[in-house]
Amino acid sequence: MSHAPTGLPFARTEVLADGTALVTIGGAWELNQPLPPIVIKGDRAKVVAEGLTDFDSSLPAWLYANFKNIRQLDISTLPARLQSLVQMAEKASSDHAQSDHAGLLETFGNWGVESGGSWARAFEHIGNTALGFLKMLVGRAKVNWGDFTLQLQTAGVDALPIVALLGFLTGLIMAYVGLIQLRQVGATVYVANLVSLAMTREMGALMTGIIACGRTSTAYASQLGSMNVSQETDALRALGINPIEYLALPRILAVTLMVPLLAVFATFIGIFGGMIVACAGDLSIEQYLTQAIRAITFKSFLVGFIKSIAFGFIAAWAGCYRGSVAKRSALGVGEAATSAAVLGITFIVIFDAIFAVIFNLFDL
Amino acid sequence: MSEIPDILTCTDLAIGHGKTVIMDRLNLSLAPGKILAIVGPSGCGKSTLMRALGGLDEPLGGKTTLMGVDLATANGQERQDILRQSGFLFQGAALFSSLTLRENIEMPMREFLKTPRKDIRQLAEYKLALVGLADAMDKLPSEISGGMAKRAGIARAMALDPAVIFLDEPSAGLDPVSSGRLDELILRLREAYGTTIILVSHEIPSILRTADFCVYLDPDTGTMGAYGPPKGFLQAGNSPKVHAFFTQARFD
Numbered sequence: 001m002s003h004a005p006t007g008l009p010f011a012r013t014e015v016l017a018d019g020t021a022l023v024t025i026g027g028a029w030e031l032n033q034p035l036p037p038i039v040i041k042g043d044r045a046k047v048v049a050e051g052l053t054d055f056d057s058s059l060p061a062w063l064y065a066n067f068k069n070i071r072q073l074d075i076s077t078l079p080a081r082l083q084s085l086v087q088m089a090e091k092a093s094s095d096h097a098q099s100d101h102a103g104l105l106e107t108f109g110n111w112g113v114e115s116g117g118s119w120a121r122a123f124e125h126i127g128n129t130a131l132g133f134l135k136m137l138v139g140r141a142k143v144n145w146g147d148f149t150l151q152l153q154t155a156g157v158d159a160l161p162i163v164a165l166l167g168f169l170t171g172l173i174m175a176y177v178g179l180i181q182l183r184q185v186g187a188t189v190y191v192a193n194l195v196s197l198a199m200t201r202e203m204g205a206l207m208t209g210i211i212a213c214g215r216t217s218t219a220y221a222s223q224l225g226s227m228n229v230s231q232e233t234d235a236l237r238a239l240g241i242n243p244i245e246y247l248a249l250p251r252i253l254a255v256t257l258m259v260p261l262l263a264v265f266a267t268f269i270g271i272f273g274g275m276i277v278a279c280a281g282d283l284s285i286e287q288y289l290t291q292a293i294r295a296i297t298f299k300s301f302l303v304g305f306i307k308s309i310a311f312g313f314i315a316a317w318a319g320c321y322r323g324s325v326a327k328r329s330a331l332g333v334g335e336a337a338t339s340a341a342v343l344g345i346t347f348i349v350i351f352d353a354i355f356a357v358i359f360n361l362f363d364l
Numbered sequence: 365m366s367e368i369p370d371i372l373t374c375t376d377l378a379i380g381h382g383k384t385v386i387m388d389r390l391n392l393s394l395a396p397g398k399i400l401a402i403v404g405p406s407g408c409g410k411s412t413l414m415r416a417l418g419g420l421d422e423p424l425g426g427k428t429t430l431m432g433v434d435l436a437t438a439n440g441q442e443r444q445d446i447l448r449q450s451g452f453l454f455q456g457a458a459l460f461s462s463l464t465l466r467e468n469i470e471m472p473m474r475e476f477l478k479t480p481r482k483d484i485r486q487l488a489e490y491k492l493a494l495v496g497l498a499d500a501m502d503k504l505p506s507e508i509s510g511g512m513a514k515r516a517g518i519a520r521a522m523a524l525d526p527a528v529i530f531l532d533e534p535s536a537g538l539d540p541v542s543s544g545r546l547d548e549l550i551l552r553l554r555e556a557y558g559t560t561i562i563l564v565s566h567e568i569p570s571i572l573r574t575a576d577f578c579v580y581l582d583p584d585t586g587t588m589g590a591y592g593p594p595k596g597f598l599q600a601g602n603s604p605k606v607h608a609f610f611t612q613a614r615f616d
Contacts, residue, residue: 031473031525035483056525056557058483061490081556088552089493229461229506328506331462 007053011036011062020044020072026051029059036062043071049078060085118325125244125321129252132245141245148250155216155251155316156258163211163262164269170203171195171270175277188282192291195274201300202307204267205260206352209311212259213344217319220251221340224323225333233324248320252313259312260305267304299364307355311348318344371396371431371528371560372417378425379409379416385424387413389587392579396527397558399550401571401594403609404581410564411455411532413581417562418530419446431527448476451521451529455536457513459505465492465516466501472523491519494549496542511537518546522553529553531563535570547573568610572598580606 009027016022021040026049029035035058045067063086067073075083135141178194224247227233233243271292278288319340326336370393378388386409394400402410415421417428419435428435431449433442459468469488473479479487492501495515505513514537521529534550535543547570553559565571571578575594582589582605590597590606597610 031487032477032479034480035486057490057522058479058487061487062483064490064493065486081552084552085494085556088549089490089498327504329461329504332506 009033009036009059011038013038013040015041016046018044020046020074023047024050025059026053028053029055029062031056031058033058038066040066040070043069045070045072046074047078049082052079055082057085060089064089121325122321125248125324126317128242128244129248129317129320132242132249133253135245136249141249142241143249144246145250147247148254151251151254152258154219155212155255156262159211159215159258159262160265162215163208163266166207166211167199167204167266167269168273170207170266171199171273171275172277174198174203174270175274179277179281183282188278189287189291191274191278191281192283192288193295195278196271196292196295197300199267199270199274200296200304202304202352204270205263205304205308205311206348207270208259208263208266208308209315209348210345212255212262212312212315213318213341213348216255217315217322217340217344218337220316220319221323221326221336222333224248224320225326225336228324228326229328229330229333243324244320248317248324251320252316255316256309256312259315260308263304263308263311303355303359303364307352310351310355314347314351315344318347368396369432370394370429372400372429372562374417374426374428376426377413377416377423377428379412379421380424381412383424385586386583387581387586387588388425390426390579392577392588392591394560394562394577396560397554398576399554399561399563399574401575401578402562402564402581403566403568403571403578404589405583405609408581408583410581414530414532414562414564418450418452418528419443420452448524449527451524451526453514453517453521453529453531453534455532457505457510457517459513459516459520461505464502464504465497465508465519468505468516469520469523472520476524488519488523491522492516494522495519496545509537511539511542514538515542515546518549525557526559528560528562531561531565533564533566535565535567543567543570546570550574568594580609582606 007028009029010025012024014022014024019042021042021044023038023040023045025047029052047063047067060082063075063082067086068090075086132141136143175191175195178191179188182188182191182194224233227247233247236243236246275285275288275292279285322336322340322343326332373393374390376388377390378385379390380386390413392400402413404410412421416423417430419428419430419438423436430446433446435443435446438446459465460471463471466485466488469491470484473484473487474481477484489498489501492498495518497512497515497519500508500512500516505516508516514534518531518534521531531550534546538546550561550563551574554561561574563575571594577592578594578597579591580589580597580603581587584605590603594610597606599607
């Protein structure tokens, strides 16, 4: 009878006259080496040891994996300590059924149900936020006002440098592109109208909304998601405090208040950025400012302002909503932050288009 | 006959948080394959002592040797090797929340073993089956109970067949049947592989069933109140405080 090389684990199978599979194991079984392959036919098996020098958990794991479905298994001649390790795993798992895997159709169905549930949860969150706001107005909501002032600072004042930089560059780029085109028709003076109107009606609000999504939505989703993980939101519920009122409302209010102010700031900085390019080209400062002031009407200012209020609300709500439904894991918090930014930016662009149609209808 | 050296010794060990000493003058030694239980009132420093013995935290004074290596003078590589041969179960289980239970067990194996992927899968399934989690392998830690997370944490601590396993309150949150099964698992691990086990526990019946030695930390004196076989603590002896702790906890 041939033997496996000394030291390496081996398993040999032969079928006895009564159909029982006789498996002979031996060698030194260590975690750090491949385990021998084995195929068992039938539902009866007997395992015997021959030259079994040493083993760690790899041997009971191998026996457990390969023999757990054998109806009649005889391991009575194996070392007692090995038998006990195999039997213990079998005993602990015998009462439990294996978890079943979902098929393709079920997976698709689950996706459909989850998507529907996700939209339902989103509308529920918006509804609860509106209710919380009404309760706050009549003084019946428990709102964390400490959070509100902190968020005014972090979502508003702290965002000034990035809003200034991006607003300035937006105005500068628009003026540069506009100047090249308008020069061809000898109308470079209108570059001031282009920049000031675009910044006031559109770009000031849009850029600030997108910055709020990237900066504030993700932060809110992470904060609220982490609080979900550490069961802080459950603790609030247990105390009879609605987490949406206590955590989401001050954040949404703060951002809805600060984004319009930041948008106005971005608008002026953008117009200033445009002036730098225009004056480096064909225009004087006086010409640029006269044209810009003439172009900005109260209507266009109102359009930009209304948009920025909506964009601020969307950015804050997206963060709070995704954070509140985040899965209770580090991965879940990361996913919540990403999806908050995506959801916020998508909704801002969609609502920008809707606003364009509405303002056109009302001749604004 | 040559004497087997102790796997763990500590001499005049002082432990604490920051610069605040909470326990000092700790002296104990443990032979390989023995089970040591650390007991004492809440907040007395049991987990802190366990972390210091395992080399996770720097002690504030004294000397600790684990597997013959002085943890105070060990270089980075030696310390890594020691940690690799140790398994830890933390109080909150500390499972990786983005990985399934099976992936949690497979992770250290993938990092440190050259074993093929399918064998690693078998090993992980076996370790989870040992702790009664064969049906929850594909669940995330967020989808299981605290007791199940504890058991999965134990399976991960056993992943690399460590020479020493540190268990911080392994029975906390477990039902009596699972707790009894865990005691059996601890004893079988020791019997099968000669694993040394150091556990922090409040479960006196479990300690009496499993532990060979027990150290009682006394917060009033700031040092160990007693050290010896736990059954001896039940008899009225030199330390009435230890005796009271054991008998009261046992019959509460």
